[in-house]
Amino acid sequence: MTYKTIPILFAVFCVMITAASARDQIRVVGSSTVFPFSTAVAENFGRITKFKTPVIESTGTGGGAKLFCSGLGTRHPDITNASRRIKRSEINRCAKNGISKIIEIQFGFDGIVIANTKSGGKIDLDMRHVFLALAKKVPIDAEGKKLVSNPHKRWSDIDPSLPNIKIEVLGPPPTSGTRDAFVELAMEGGCKTFKTIKAMKKRNKKKYKALCHGIREDGVFIDAGENDNLIVQKLNANPNAFGIFGFSFLDQNSDSVKGASINGIAPTFENITSGKYKISRSLYFYIKKAHIGVIPGLRDFVKEFTSEKSFGDEGYLVDKGLIPLSKEKREKARSTIETLKELSMQEQTQGS
């Protein structure tokens, strides 16, 4: 090799890196909660069809929407997973970048559980207990008029019927969709039980939200990071601690941790499916309509996702901890794909 060839090689390299060819692999981004399900479908899809196995990135719901809405074409992902409904601001962002046609599929539920180790005591909570244990500011009268910063140190401070142990709760960080859902469903659920606070919602929504969604920062609630496995391990080490995580982790570790009942309902598969257990949220994925037919196998992948053997009552996603939809809703998901019905703005606003 002479020294003259080096610049030539470098030039060839530069041409090579700029040459972006067509993509024959589906790209999915989005929620880390949906990740275990999406990957299971992708793997199966790759095995039983002639298409390549889709590539799934776990970016979080918000991060996924950002990537998804950054543009049309092979350089941008085809599907984004979400553990909440897409926001209006995200739809607007999409529209601004030329993605006006989005197909929305709801494919299941996920329960959020409050659990402790098997060897620890049993606890029956209601949402008010959860709120009083974890909120930054709590009312000290039954009506909810007078607010103080949370004085509760032990569960028995909240309600004498609860065990006399220190409150110690490990949960996900603010960036997590699980945290958003927990705050919205459990904390706000408990918050609303105070009359004055409920009335506040109409008068001053901002203040209401700050109060109901504010989690205490005095060390009682411990931010345990995005890794739910870590929370489970920490629970086993500390029998007095409780953890907040998705149902699939309870399901996988049911020999070492147990879920607390909320309003007298245990977080079991049946109770979440029937909707009796209240802290559960819907899981979605969104598809770019313009990519169907351009990226090979995209439609087949979505069909595989919504087939009975995957998201049905006894499908393989249920083995992975997914709470399935009702039969009618599953039918609806399939017909949405058949007809490629787009998400309309009005529908979205009704939704949340």
Added chain:
Amino acid sequence: MTNTLLKGFPIKEGERTETISKRRERRYAAEKRFKILGILSILVAISTLFLLIGNMINKGFSAFKQTYLELSISLPENKFPNEKQISPNVISELNFKSFLKRALLKKFPEIKSRRDKRLLYKLISSGATFDLQDAVFENPKLLGKTITTLAIASDDVDQYIKGNITANNQGRITIKQSKWIDKLVDDGVINQKFNLKFFTNGDSREPELAGILGATIGSLLTMLVALALAFPLGVAAAIYLEEFAPKNRWTDLVEVNISNLAAVPSIVFGLLGLAVFLGFFGMHRSAPLVGGVVLALMTLPTVIIASRAALGSVPPSIREAATGIGASPMQVVLHHVLPLAIPGILTGTIIGAARALGETAPLLMIGMVAFIVDIPQGINDSATALPVQIFLWADSPERAFVEKTAAATLVLLTVLIIMNLGAVLLRKKFERRW
């Protein structure tokens, strides 16, 4: 002299030697303490390392074994006498799952209810179906015969056999299932074998099928690209700065910036990759090519600094001698200085590469932290890297991934040890002292 000294120190001659010997003892004691401290700190470092490795081996070693069920399966007659007609499509029309189910059910004739049957079938992994299918496709003569095959067990059975989970009625393995498993163990149906799949498979959502080949090849391709860029660029930069560049304010500035670059957090390089290589150049997301370029930028300062040190340690007499017999500056460098500096340069490069190999943060931004099943075939295919695989498995809910995580860590540590050992050996072999 002594008198004046003695005036300052009101002590007698005999006492004086005593003070000196006392002082000497104190100095010796201090030296001993210093030595002990040094040995202690090394001991602490080594024991922490052993704790880490021991913990990983303890957790991860069982992942190198996999539980199998030995089943005898009667396959149906070959309906396609013409060999050419046999294609994967034709084969896959046969219901291999049901053959496996039937074979397993034969061991438990007493199981009748649908519910129990479902529980029983859960003992076998979904991968067993594909293994059987592949075996028949490779050898269609098996059709019509009864064959003994090793069906891979599901992750829960595997973990139960390894004692990582206990049976309980709400758990992954029910009491009923545990009794069946115990019976199968007694009958010699269940046994453990070396887990080859761990080294030959790509990632999977089923822990028993998940392997590190995809991630290893991804790492390899990424490192190839990174070294192909960082090594020549780094060495060229070092040669210019050390041998040719004039010493002025500009080269000082460049020098400071290179040292600075070596300390920049790696995630920043990922952001750069996202903005420049993905955004501006439109390169493929998740491709080892992008990962390699980003890691090359990250290792470049290390290579430059190490190469400059190596070039600088070549004695000036060599340069002077070469110049003296009429070599041009370029000849001096390429024929005499560089060959002598190469061992040092290589050591620096290997250490830089080892650091890059363990990096996940920059790969996060460019989409290499992803679930990728297919083994990458080239630098433009989607791929992950070994540390990314560890990160992804650590985050998975299935219990069996705990041991996979530890096992993958062991593999990564082994690769790193080999690389660092290589660096030490290279230095030992080619090192010259002047």
